[in-house]
Amino acid sequence: MEIIFYHPTFDTPYWIAQLSKQLPGANVREWKKGDNQHADYALVWHPPVEMLQGRDLKAVFALGAGVDSILSKLKANPEMLPESIPLFRLEDTGMGLQMQEYAVSQVLHWFRRFDDYQAQQQKSEWQPLADYHRDDFTIGIMGAGVLGGKVAESLLAWGFPVRCWSRSRKTMPGVKSFAGTEELGDFLRETRVLINLLPNTAETVGIINLTLLNQLQDHSYLLNLARGVHVVEDDLLQALNTHKLKGAMLDVFSREPLPQESPLWQHPRVVMTPHIAAVTRPQEAIDYIARTITGLERGDHVSGQVDRQRGY
Ligand SMILES: NC(=O)C1=CN([C@@H]2O[C@H](COP(=O)(O)OP(=O)(O)OC[C@H]3O[C@@H](n4cnc5c(N)ncnc54)[C@H](O)[C@@H]3O)[C@@H](O)[C@H]2O)C=CC1
Numbered sequence: 119m120e121i122i123f124y125h126p127t128f129d130t131p132y133w134i135a136q137l138s139k140q141l142p143g144a145n146v147r148e149w150k151k152g153d154n155q156h157a158d159y160a161l162v163w164h165p166p167v168e169m170l171q172g173r174d175l176k177a178v179f180a181l182g183a184g185v186d187s188i189l190s191k192l193k194a195n196p197e198m199l200p201e202s203i204p205l206f207r208l209e210d211t212g213m214g215l216q217m218q219e220y221a222v223s224q225v226l227h228w229f230r231r232f233d234d235y236q237a238q239q240q241k242s243e244w245q246p247l248a249d250y251h252r253d254d255f256t257i258g259i260m261g262a263g264v265l266g267g268k269v270a271e272s273l274l275a276w277g278f279p280v281r282c283w284s285r286s287r288k289t290m291p292g293v294k295s296f297a298g299t300e301e302l303g304d305f306l307r308e309t310r311v312l313i314n315l316l317p318n319t320a321e322t323v324g325i326i327n328l329t330l331l332n333q334l335q336d337h338s339y340l341l342n343l344a345r346g347v348h349v350v351e352d353d354l355l356q357a358l359n360t361h362k363l364k365g366a367m368l369d370v371f372s373r374e375p376l377p378q379e380s381p382l383w384q385h386p387r388v389v390m391t392p393h394i395a396a397v398t399r400p401q402e403a404i405d406y407i408a409r410t411i412t413g414l415e416r417g418d419h420v421s422g423q424v425d426r427q428r429g430y
């Protein structure tokens with residue numbers, strides 16, 4: 119079995135060594151420009167079109183959870199990957215725990231009013247503030263998939279009321295589920311902390327705009343863990359400046375790195391990280407890919423296949 123690997127920043131020799139260990143019958147090689155030799159599987163992130171085009175592959179694995187970049191490349195170059203070749207993505211593989219750490223730490227930060235205490239400290243002000251109550255701190259998760267589900271579990275464990283919104287209704291013990299555009303308003307109405315874990319699709323681009331933000335509770339918070347294009351940044355700034363939103367924590371931006379001139383950098387109630395909410399953990403990802411390839415070779419049903427029509 120021949121496997122080609124391409125990632126612009128990962129430690130390629132490490133990945134090749136570990137994959138070869140887990141798939142002893144396979145020959146795993148780094149794909150380099152000009153390599154047109156046969157391959158059964160391709161493992162990729164931001165692949166050049168020529169790497170995939172015209173190949174008789176059994177499957178392609180995206181080395182991340184989101185497949186928006188590969189699907190947008192495919193839209194521009196449909197011949198890069200025919201529909202008959204399945205595309206897989208990473209399901210959790212250690213990203214769920216990272217998302218939990220990120221969300222829990224920031225929700226607790228807001229809930230215990232550490233943002234207010236930090237602002238007071240800037241003014242050398244010693245002033246205990248009134249506690250917030252969990253009943254007024256409903257967490258609303260947009261996108262209740264693999265990662266949204268994990269985040270919901272962890273915030274439930276901290277005793278917060280948790281609700282989620284997705285395309286179809288979910289059954290998660292203790293979590294109130296809302297589905298479809300017709301239930302979006304009800305979902306937002308009681309949400310105090312909005313956590314975004316939607317995929318980037320034609321339907322979700324720009325979904326977090328002023329109309330949506332205005333439906334949240336007053337003095338709400340936004341945690342964007344998914345993709346920058348979900349948020350209309352001017353609308354976010356407006357919601358912050360009118361105090362509809364009390365704070366925002368952003369891991370992702372419509373342009374990355376965030377341009378120096380963006381007013382988000384300096385906003386006193388915005389905190390940000392450089393797209394690190396959940397990164398690919400090599401060992402877990404390699405375990406998953408090796409397990410899935412073994413399953414595909416046996417003809418088993420395996421999970422993680424992207425539905426290209428849906429876009430995730
Ligand atoms: N910031 C970071 O470091 C990372 C960000 N991500 C982002 O997180 C996203 C989510 O990842 P997973 O949970 O693994 O995806 P998933 O596919 O398991 O879950 C997506 C959820 O969104 C819902 N959804 C999709 N379209 C919808 C629509 N139009 N309306 C309502 N609900 C809709 C689905 O029903 C599903 O519940 C990824 O697509 C990726 O963009 C993923 C990993 C790291």
Ligand SMILES: O=C(O)C(=O)CO
Nearest residue numbers: 182183184396397398
């Ligand atoms: O896996 C993904 O989709 C990511 O955004 C990784 O940072």
